[in-house]
Amino acid sequence: MDERTNYYHLTRQEWQGFYRNGIAPLTDAELQQIKSFNDQISLQDVQDIYIPLTHLIHIYMKEYESLHLSKGLFMQEFVPPTPFIIGVAGSVAVGKSTTARLLQMMLSRTFKRRNVQLITTDGFLYPTDELKKRGILDKKGFPESYDMERLLTFLNAVKNGEDNLNIPMYSHEVYDIIPDEFETITQPDILIVEGINVLQLPANQQIYISDFFDFSIYVDADSKLIESWYLERFEALLNLAKNDKTNYYYEYANGPRDEAINFAKQVWQDVNQKNLENFILPTRSRADVVLHKSDNHTIDKISLRKF
Ligand SMILES: Nc1ncnc2c1ncn2[C@@H]1O[C@H](COP(=O)(O)OP(=O)(O)OP(=O)(O)O)[C@@H](O)[C@H]1O
Numbered sequence: 001m002d003e004r005t006n007y008y009h010l011t012r013q014e015w016q017g018f019y020r021n022g023i024a025p026l027t028d029a030e031l032q033q034i035k036s037f038n039d040q041i042s043l044q045d046v047q048d049i050y051i052p053l054t055h056l057i058h059i060y061m062k063e064y065e066s067l068h069l070s071k072g073l074f075m076q077e078f079v080p081p082t083p084f085i086i087g088v089a090g091s092v093a094v095g096k097s098t099t100a101r102l103l104q105m106m107l108s109r110t111f112k113r114r115n116v117q118l119i120t121t122d123g124f125l126y127p128t129d130e131l132k133k134r135g136i137l138d139k140k141g142f143p144e145s146y147d148m149e150r151l152l153t154f155l156n157a158v159k160n161g162e163d164n165l166n167i168p169m170y171s172h173e174v175y176d177i178i179p180d181e182f183e184t185i186t187q188p189d190i191l192i193v194e195g196i197n198v199l200q201l202p203a204n205q206q207i208y209i210s211d212f213f214d215f216s217i218y219v220d221a222d223s224k225l226i227e228s229w230y231l232e233r234f235e236a237l238l239n240l241a242k243n244d245k246t247n248y249y250y251e252y253a254n255g256p257r258d259e260a261i262n263f264a265k266q267v268w269q270d271v272n273q274k275n276l277e278n279f280i281l282p283t284r285s286r287a288d289v290v291l292h293k294s295d296n297h298t299i300d301k302i303s304l305r306k307f
Pocket residue numbers: 038040041042090091092093094095096097098099196229230232233236296297
């Protein structure tokens with residue numbers, strides 16, 4: 001089946017027109033807050049893309065809550081509300097975490113009484129030692145490098161309303177899981193889960209992780225462009241690493257620049273691009289919304305799943 005027939009393909013102009021009264025434009029203070037976490041973000045995108053997106057998510061949430069309520073009536077018992085889970089998928093360095101943070105901010109401000117939390121699936125990567133043991137150190141980010149069982153157990157616990165769930169923490173700077181450091185998730189109303197694998201099919205479990213998602217977004221861009229963002233971020237990481245011996249990039253940061261950049265290009269080609277082509281891109285057709293980015297991270301096209 002042609003993946004494209006399953007979607008409404010919208011231009012930025014068309015999407016922008018879906019803005020409805022009811023969600024106010026952002027205030028100056030809110031725009032400043034967005035700029036403070038990433039000063040490269042286009043505030044025009046926030047207004048034009050994220051406000052209609054928030055409106056659409058609200059529609060999905062209302063349907064979700066209504067179905068939940070009807071199920072309770074059917075069973076003639078009170079069924080406590082369960083969190084609405086949003087998945088954000090896409091390549092390494094395409095901008096998933098930036099999108100997810102923007103979304104968290106937009107949702108918190110629009111639905112003031114809802115508790116909106118955000119996690120990344122990076123925390124479910126096996127630690128470096130375990131990757132070595134399994135002989136897959138050069139496959140970081142590939143499906144087999146994640147403890148999917150643990151991720152499934154976590155999502156199941158969130159949906160069942162369990163409190164104080166600890167998830168492991170991954171650091172890009174250390175390039176590993178930080179031992180004994182956890183992030184705690186405390187009964188969110190909305191949970192955003194960002195990661196390259198959120199729409200992937202399981203290798204051997206009976207349950208799909210996408211079963212837990214009530215709305216999903218795939219952040220898309222041309223592979224060459226994503227490579228350039230990957231290299232830009234690599235340079236930013238190098239600049240941070242210069243005086244920090246604990247940083248994975250310390251040696252590269254203090255050696256010849258061109259060697260470091262060539263190393264990053266190689267990693268992109270051998271690891272992240274292969275991962276994109278073989279395991280991430282094939283999941284795009286499962287997303288409810290595909291945000292397509294062009295130069296300077298500008299969103300130029302939006303696809304909305306028909307059914
Ligand atoms: N909307 C945006 N405007 C400007 N820059 C952006 C935007 N989104 C992402 N970037 C930049 O692109 C790079 C990659 O973004 P980000 O870290 O969000 O990607 P990611 O998909 O979460 O990556 P990873 O999977 O490796 O964690 C970063 O340097 C970030 O600052």
